[in-house]
Amino acid sequence: MQIPSDLIVILGTGGTIAGTAKTASDGVGYTAAQLSVADLLAAVPALAGRRLEAQQVAQLDSKDMDFLTWQRLAGAVQQQLARPEVGGIVITHGTDTLEETAYFLHRVLAPAKPVVLTAAMRPATALAPDGPQNLFDAVQVAGTPGAAGVVVALAGRVHDAAQVRKTHSYRVDAFESVDGALVARVEEGAVRLLGRWPAGEGLGLARISRPAERWPRVEIVMNHAGAGGTVVQALRAAGVDGLIAAGTGNGTLSVALESALREAQAGGVKVWRSTRCDAGPVMDLPGLLPGAGALSPVKARIEMILTLLGE
Numbered sequence: 001m002q003i004p005s006d007l008i009v010i011l012g013t014g015g016t017i018a019g020t021a022k023t024a025s026d027g028v029g030y031t032a033a034q035l036s037v038a039d040l041l042a043a044v045p046a047l048a049g050r051r052l053e054a055q056q057v058a059q060l061d062s063k064d065m066d067f068l069t070w071q072r073l074a075g076a077v078q079q080q081l082a083r084p085e086v087g088g089i090v091i092t093h094g095t096d097t098l099e100e101t102a103y104f105l106h107r108v109l110a111p112a113k114p115v116v117l118t119a120a121m122r123p124a125t126a127l128a129p130d131g132p133q134n135l136f137d138a139v140q141v142a143g144t145p146g147a148a149g150v151v152v153a154l155a156g157r158v159h160d161a162a163q164v165r166k167t168h169s170y171r172v173d174a175f176e177s178v179d180g181a182l183v184a185r186v187e188e189g190a191v192r193l194l195g196r197w198p199a200g201e202g203l204g205l206a207r208i209s210r211p212a213e214r215w216p217r218v219e220i221v222m223n224h225a226g227a228g229g230t231v232v233q234a235l236r237a238a239g240v241d242g243l244i245a246a247g248t249g250n251g252t253l254s255v256a257l258e259s260a261l262r263e264a265q266a267g268g269v270k271v272w273r274s275t276r277c278d279a280g281p282v283m284d285l286p287g288l289l290p291g292a293g294a295l296s297p298v299k300a301r302i303e304m305i306l307t308l309l310g311e
């Protein structure tokens with residue numbers, strides 16, 4: 001007998017979607033990560049007919065996301081996906097580092113079933129909270145036949161984990177697929193596929209099994225007018241393992257910053273060049289420091305951590 005695989009598991013990690021304020025008109029002076037994932041589901045009666053399970057994996061403001069929580073989350077996602085009755089996963093998350101968690105899960109797991117991150121820009125107590133609609137939409141995406149991979153569903157749009165960035169500090173449609181097409185739109189609960197579900201090969205949980213406190217330390221340094229090498233020297237002195245240079249334009253660097261980065265590289269620190277521009281790749285040219293392709297600085301940092309974990 002075939003087991004129906006229509007169960008959607010909702011994993012809660014906190015964020016504004018679970019945030020509360022003292023008054024309904026307060027959209028910024030709230031505290032994130034107050035409500036449980038079960039509370040969030042209770043606020044969406046339209047999901048009553050679906051087979052859902054909820055699990056609280058963490059309860060934090062995503063500005064404080066850390067390696068240990070990523071390890072736990074990746075393990076929980078893998079465990080749930082291995083159940084034949086589970087058709088997909090939804091992860092409720094804060095918006096601030098959502099693109100980092102999405103990219104991390106994409107690179108580690110590259111799941112064959114859909115893993116849909118969602119969030120909200122307004123707390124649950126707001127006059128017009130966006131969380132319930134986003135959660136409803138995310139469940140529709142996670143239950144879509146043929147859906148796969150790690151995606152982000154927010155404000156009616158479905159983004160690829162590799163592309164998505166938070167591009168606005170306040171608006172409810174705060175996320176963009178900056179350098180590519182949307183994967184899909186969600187319209188009145190219907191998922192309209194526009195592109196392709198993300199695919200790829202995950203590195204696997206073994207890659208991230210090292211105790212979180214011993215993960216490589218990779219920091220981001222930015223080029224800007226007057227950028228010097230002092231920050232790089234200080235980070236080297238603090239024992240950094242890798243550096244992502246958020247360069248200007250095509251990852252260009254001031255003479256002083258580049259010289260400090262090259263010294264760091266010669267001293268055994270891994271150095272990659274990315275761009276502080278909001279979209280677009282860095283091109284590799286002979287003689288330049290290695291480029292991070294189209295990865296934003298924060299995603300390049302994750303890629304470098306995963307690379308160093310494999311060395």
Ligand code: SIN
Pocket residue numbers: 014015016017032060061062063093094095096097119120121122
């Ligand atoms: C957070 O990232 O946890 C707080 C901000 C948000 O979710 O919008």
